[in-house]
Amino acid sequence: MDPGRPAADALGVWQGRVVGLDEEIRDLPARRVLDLAGATVLPGFVDPHVHLAWSGLKSRTADVSPSRSAGEILAVVRRAAEAATGAWVDVVGYDQRPLGRHLTAAELDAAGGGRRVIVTHDSGHSCVVSSAVLALLPDGVAHSDGVLVESGMAAVRALRMPYRTAELRTAIARAAAVCVSEGVTSCAEAGIGAGLIAHSPVEAEPYQQLLAAGELPLRVQLMVAAAALRPVAGAPDDGPLHAVDLGLRTGFGGERLGLGALKVFADGGMMARTAALTEPYEGLDHGGQLYADEADPVRTVVDGHLAGWQLAIHAIGDRAVDVALDALAEAHRARPRPAARHRIEHAGLVRPDQLPRFRELAVTAVVQPSFLWYFGDDYARLMGPGRAPWLYRGQSFLDHGVALAASSDRPVTPGAPLRAVGFLARRLSASGRPVGPDEAMTVDNALRAYTVGGARACGWEDRVGTLAPGRCADWVVLPADPAELSLDAVGELPVRETWVAGEPVHES
Numbered sequence: 397m398d399p400g401r402p403a404a405d406a407l408g409v410w411q412g413r414v415v416g417l418d419e420e421i422r423d424l425p426a427r428r429v430l431d432l433a434g435a436t437v438l439p440g441f442v443d444p445h446v447h448l449a450w451s452g453l454k455s456r457t458a459d460v461s462p463s464r465s466a467g468e469i470l471a472v473v474r475r476a477a478e479a480a481t482g483a484w485v486d487v488v489g490y491d492q493r494p495l496g497r498h499l500t501a502a503e504l505d506a507a508g509g510g511r512r513v514i515v516t517h518d519s520g521h522s523c524v525v526s527s528a529v530l531a532l533l534p535d536g537v538a539h540s541d542g543v544l545v546e547s548g549m550a551a552v553r554a555l556r557m558p559y560r561t562a563e564l565r566t567a568i569a570r571a572a573a574v575c576v577s578e579g580v581t582s583c584a585e586a587g588i589g590a591g592l593i594a595h596s597p598v599e600a601e602p603y604q605q606l607l608a609a610g611e612l613p614l615r616v617q618l619m620v621a622a623a624a625l626r627p628v629a630g631a632p633d634d635g636p637l638h639a640v641d642l643g644l645r646t647g648f649g650g651e652r653l654g655l656g657a658l659k660v661f662a663d664g665g666m667m668a669r670t671a672a673l674t675e676p677y678e679g680l681d682h683g684g685q686l687y688a689d690e691a692d693p694v695r696t697v698v699d700g701h702l703a704g705w706q707l708a709i710h711a712i713g714d715r716a717v718d719v720a721l722d723a724l725a726e727a728h729r730a731r732p733r734p735a736a737r738h739r740i741e742h743a744g745l746v747r748p749d750q751l752p753r754f755r756e757l758a759v760t761a762v763v764q765p766s767f768l769w770y771f772g773d774d775y776a777r778l779m780g781p782g783r784a785p786w787l788y789r790g791q792s793f794l795d796h797g798v799a800l801a802a803s804s805d806r807p808v809t810p811g812a813p814l815r816a817v818g819f820l821a822r823r824l825s826a827s828g829r830p831v832g833p834d835e836a837m838t839v840d841n842a843l844r845a846y847t848v849g850g851a852r853a854c855g856w857e858d859r860v861g862t863l864a865p866g867r868c869a870d871w872v873v874l875p876a877d878p879a880e881l882s883l884d885a886v887g888e889l890p891v892r893e894t895w896v897a898g899e900p901v902h903e904s
């Protein structure tokens with residue numbers, strides 16, 4: 397992935413770093429020599445948008461996916477309520493689409509025996525709760541018969557918090573093990589501390605514990621949820637006074653664990669039909685909604701920018717992308733920061749007129765190709781033929797000179813990078829339906845989006861994403877070169893080994 401030297405046959409490692417390639421190392425003594433017998437080595441994948449705690453918890457929580465009928469879901473809720481030891485009954489994997497309607501609070505009351513039941517939607521943007529939960533919510537939190545979306549769901553999360561640090565530590569370790577088994581050697585956790593996907597106000601603590609114990613097998617960057625910022629009294633000349641404690645921000649930390657971007661929500665998600673569109677969803681009478689947090693997202697973006705944060709703005713629908721781009725333009729007007737490297741997370745529906753603006757504002761698009769592998773049929777129907785080609789673009793970003801990073805958003809979908817690379821090159825959903833075929837890119841460019849692109853999105857391009865002298869010795873061993881396979885085989889290619897800092901962290 398180093399354009400100056402795209403291929404080599406031998407690679408030397410010392411102290412967790414690449415020291416040289418081929419002739420640079422041939423005459424050096426080595427304590428150990430590994431012969432990979434013609435296998436392909438690529439830089440470890442960088443997944444710049446994951447949810448490790450959520451992934452790890454989800455894998456051990458009562459799961460109703462695939463949601464086929466209300467009766468089946470309620471049977472799972474009943475069993476989970478009977479097995480629950482604490483006050484809360486957590487159920488995940490919910491999706492109203494196959495039901496044609498939402499579950500109701502009354503149904504959860506009956507199935508959950510009156511307990512505090514939270515059935516979380518697969519998108520992470522909505523949930524259905526029992527009356528016992530509704531009774532705890534502050535006045536003014538809107539719900540429809542127990543269904544809460546976006547900021548309403550964040551209010552439920554606030555009630556549910558905090559998860560125990562020990563529980564989070566186990567969950568994160570479990571998710572990290574899955575990441576390295578899929579070849580991911582660096583990732584960014586997309587928002588800790590508060591808001592929609594938070595688990596604890598001290599959510600960095602389990603990561604620090606794992607790091608100290610040598611049990612964090614990959615590099616992790618923690619994004620901070622904007623809702624975790626609070627007014628801080630600094631010196632009057634220091635500008636905006638919204639900060640996390642001690643004034644920590646993007647860039648703080650070490651090579652294995654550090655702080656990343658400030659995560660801001662502009663809208664919801666397509667699965668929950670809350671992504672904000674300029675035109676209504678096909679077959680629905682609305683175009684989603686902007687995220688109505690307690691704070692104005694534009695204000696949050698500008699304040700975060702002025703305070704030196706990198707911003708990662710969640711914007712899925714084209715209307716939300718407008719909001720994000722406008723806010724970033726306003727931020728740069730207030731104080732130009734050409735190296736800020738702001739990101740738009742998802743960029744799920746981008747109109748042609750919006751593409752040049754990404755480039756003008758130097759915004760990185762952090763897309764999730766696997767969304768279209770798993771949900772492409774639904775999304776394409778929901779957008780109609782006019783807008784379906786704008787979904788989770790690939791090649792258009794490259795054509796417009798926009799920095800592109802691919803990511804998983806696990807556990808919204810399974811996170812295997814090679815599955816996503818295969819999709820980016822082929823643009824076929826799991827059922828074989830073309831989704832935006834004009835956006836297909838080469839396998840090489842798709843791999844670039846999952847290595848160099850992800851590293852750049854995290855500000856880590858001097859460390860990871862390429863294998864070159866001085867870079868971290870993070871790589872995957874594959875049984876074949878993805879660029880030489882047929883396109884339908886790329887997504888099925890297994891990861892044989894994963895190495896981080898010159899040490900094996902996964903062997904299949």
Ligand SMILES: [Zn+2]
Nearest residue numbers: 445447586805
């Ligand atoms: Zn996410």
